[in-house]
Amino acid sequence: MKKWLLMGLFSLLSAFGWLYAARYEVAGWAFLPFDGIRPAEHRVCVEHGVATTAPDGVVLRADVHRPCALTKAPTILVRIPFSRGLKNELGAGALAHYWAARGYNTVIQGTRGRYKSGGTYYPLRNERADGIATLEWLKRQPWFDGRLATWGASAYGYTQWAISDQNDLRALNIQIASSRFGAMFHQGGAFALESALYWALYSRGAVDVVPSVEMIDRGVRGWPLIEADDRSAENVAFFDDWLTHTPSDDYWREIDGIDRARKIVAPVLLMAGWLDPFLPTQLQDFVTIRREAAPHVAAGSRLIVGPWTHADTIRFPDGTTPGDYRSATVAPSIPWFDHHLQGRPLAASLTAPVQIYVMGENVWRAEQEWPVARAKPTAYYLASPAAGGADRKAGRLLIEAPKQAEPPATYIYDPNNPVPTRGGAMLGWRAGIKEQSDVEARADVLLFTSDPLPAELEVTGPVSAVLHVGTSARNTDFTVKLVDVHPDGKAYNVTDGIMRRSYPAGAPSATEITVELAPTSMLFRIGHRLRVEVSSSNFPRFDRNPNTGGDIARETKPIVANQTLFLGRGVPSRIILPIVPR
Numbered sequence: 001m002k003k004w005l006l007m008g009l010f011s012l013l014s015a016f017g018w019l020y021a022a023r024y025e026v027a028g029w030a031f032l033p034f035d036g037i038r039p040a041e042h043r044v045c046v047e048h049g050v051a052t053t054a055p056d057g058v059v060l061r062a063d064v065h066r067p068c069a070l071t072k073a074p075t076i077l078v079r080i081p082f083s084r085g086l087k088n089e090l091g092a093g094a095l096a097h098y099w100a101a102r103g104y105n106t107v108i109q110g111t112r113g114r115y116k117s118g119g120t121y122y123p124l125r126n127e128r129a130d131g132i133a134t135l136e137w138l139k140r141q142p143w144f145d146g147r148l149a150t151w152g153a154s155a156y157g158y159t160q161w162a163i164s165d166q167n168d169l170r171a172l173n174i175q176i177a178s179s180r181f182g183a184m185f186h187q188g189g190a191f192a193l194e195s196a197l198y199w200a201l202y203s204r205g206a207v208d209v210v211p212s213v214e215m216i217d218r219g220v221r222g223w224p225l226i227e228a229d230d231r232s233a234e235n236v237a238f239f240d241d242w243l244t245h246t247p248s249d250d251y252w253r254e255i256d257g258i259d260r261a262r263k264i265v266a267p268v269l270l271m272a273g274w275l276d277p278f279l280p281t282q283l284q285d286f287v288t289i290r291r292e293a294a295p296h297v298a299a300g301s302r303l304i305v306g307p308w309t310h311a312d313t314i315r316f317p318d319g320t321t322p323g324d325y326r327s328a329t330v331a332p333s334i335p336w337f338d339h340h341l342q343g344r345p346l347a348a349s350l351t352a353p354v355q356i357y358v359m360g361e362n363v364w365r366a367e368q369e370w371p372v373a374r375a376k377p378t379a380y381y382l383a384s385p386a387a388g389g390a391d392r393k394a395g396r397l398l399i400e401a402p403k404q405a406e407p408p409a410t411y412i413y414d415p416n417n418p419v420p421t422r423g424g425a426m427l428g429w430r431a432g433i434k435e436q437s438d439v440e441a442r443a444d445v446l447l448f449t450s451d452p453l454p455a456e457l458e459v460t461g462p463v464s465a466v467l468h469v470g471t472s473a474r475n476t477d478f479t480v481k482l483v484d485v486h487p488d489g490k491a492y493n494v495t496d497g498i499m500r501r502s503y504p505a506g507a508p509s510a511t512e513i514t515v516e517l518a519p520t521s522m523l524f525r526i527g528h529r530l531r532v533e534v535s536s537s538n539f540p541r542f543d544r545n546p547n548t549g550g551d552i553a554r555e556t557k558p559i560v561a562n563q564t565l566f567l568g569r570g571v572p573s574r575i576i577l578p579i580v581p582r
Helices: 002-021 023-031 086-100 127-138 155-161 181-185 193-203 213-220 225-232 237-244 250-256 279-292 295-300 325-330 333-342
Strands: 044-053 059-067 073-080 105-110 144-153 169-175 268-273 302-306 354-358 363-367 376-383 395-398 409-413 446-449 457-471 475-485 491-502 507-524 529-535 561-566 574-580
Touching: 023 044, 023 086, 044 086, 044 127, 059 086, 059 127, 073 086, 073 127, 073 155, 073 333, 086 105, 086 333, 105 127, 127 144, 127 155, 144 155, 144 333, 155 169, 169 333, 181 193, 181 250, 181 279, 193 213, 193 225, 193 237, 213 225, 225 237, 268 279, 279 295, 279 302, 279 507, 302 325, 354 457, 354 507, 376 529, 395 529, 409 529, 457 475, 457 491, 457 529, 475 507, 475 561, 475 574
Parallel strands: 073 105, 073 144, 144 169, 169 268, 268 302, 302 354, 395 446
Antiparallel strands: 044 059, 059 105, 354 363, 376 395, 376 574, 409 561, 446 529, 457 507, 457 561, 457 574, 475 491, 475 529, 491 507
16 A cells, blocks of 8 residues: 555656646747747756846846757847746746747846846836847857847847847848837827826736736826826836836836837837737838838838737627737747748738738738828718707817818817726726726717718728817816717727817817827728717726816826817818728
């Protein structure tokens, strides 16, 4: 009996030992893509906690996964800004094993103050100096053959942008991150409150903690804005800095650099999401690269825009999701690195410069450029209700330009009772496609709706709205949302934007403004209707404008604004949609 117990215990320990040794490979089976991916060829050797010293003496540590049989090999560098934990270690290790088994040295390095690295964590601040020091360390390693690529999303997409002008690079793979984080946080002059607070609460301590909706809501309520982090949990220095510094000042210039998209030295695979907050600036990066970067960089770079929020998959109104975000964004890395680091032919899936997912039709499509050249900018005019009706919810959206004067539409914007966010592009729980009925029932939301569509209508490209507005406030916001109204009357957000600016002593007469909405690709089906919502808040996706013209971050006494939207001949308020012929 004792013998059998000992044998059973030995077998159990052996099984645990095997599982521990194979933990990265086992974790990879759970969430990494294998269909269509070339098979693994190498056994993987791992060295943990390998040290690099930053210029100021801080020790950065990495786990190095290598194909055991190769003396030298190409290298993939990933610098991750997450705290160490079982989930992060297994995830990073599984990805490193995935690449190393296919012939790549893979370096998973914690950024300063994160994973296994020393120093104090402050998002974005030290990544250029630390990244360059890491490149110098790599060049001294006996297994480094001179061929280097980088990979990462969001904040570790930024770690790539921070060193994107370094000649050591052969290729980059940047997901859901642009070269200008300051512009992401400050869109249309407003502050991306939900995204900033979510990130600050997530990363404020030594260990990353996902904030709850209750924490976010507790923070965003109340005044002043700069104490949102304190109300949620505690003061977070980098949240205050993100809020109080504009994209054009020295703080963001130091973080974002100058013209990084133009100066990038190697081809980049950019992967973006239609409902990710980095989308507008990431698409601008691609346009800049194609027009202004070195010829081999411009020609070799690629863009994929998928049905994704920030590191997650969009859920469509019918409850379906178009595949797994993680698999979809990891799968292209193998053929991308194979081409640029091993000289293999470029995979057919990456031949086209641009791949987009057309929502509504729910299909992938290859394109030759962005924006799509055949898209025709088409104005849809905001018009008063038919037959002089007074129902502010019955505004019309017309293809014909107005031929006569129309009565303006008015509403009251009260910063203490803002329009609540229902979906959109942001970090956190509220992102995505959401039903709009409660928002559209509010008195401070104007609606303009088209007739049912007699044919399919594809909107793919940049979207903007030209509004003629008046206000009693010295400084205020106007928001615009494009909505898809289904035949059952339910309405779902497609894209949105905001414009914050000052008005001289209030502006009761018409002032023309342009509101930039995020680009999109959406097929509106037969029988659906287009709708435009106009208001002055989308909270907490964006912070509230207190309407006083003072310091918005520290204002405690907001005031009500009387808002006017002018319509008709001479003041043709309109939305401009990029219509792709079908």
